[in-house]
Amino acid sequence: MFCHITENWRGRPLINHEVIVNLIGSTTTKKGLTIQAELDKNCHPTGIVVSDKDLQAVNLVQAKFHGKDWNYAIKPQQ
Secondary structure, three states: OHHHHHHHOOOOOOOOHHHHHHHHHOOEOOOOOEOOOOOOOOOOOOOOOOOHHHHHOOEEEEOOOOOOOOOEEEEOOO
């Protein structure tokens, strides 16, 4: 959907978060896919380090196309 989002906001000034979220939320495709978006104004901690053990527990499934580089799915734990 990212290509549709960037196409939707092309040429529009991204002056604040509300404008960005509204443009994302108004994005649709020719086949009718839509996006729901809302601005999260909560504060979230930074600098959290995920341990190797915790990361190994995530059920990542690599995609056939560039799976080692960046394409993967996160599947539920069995």
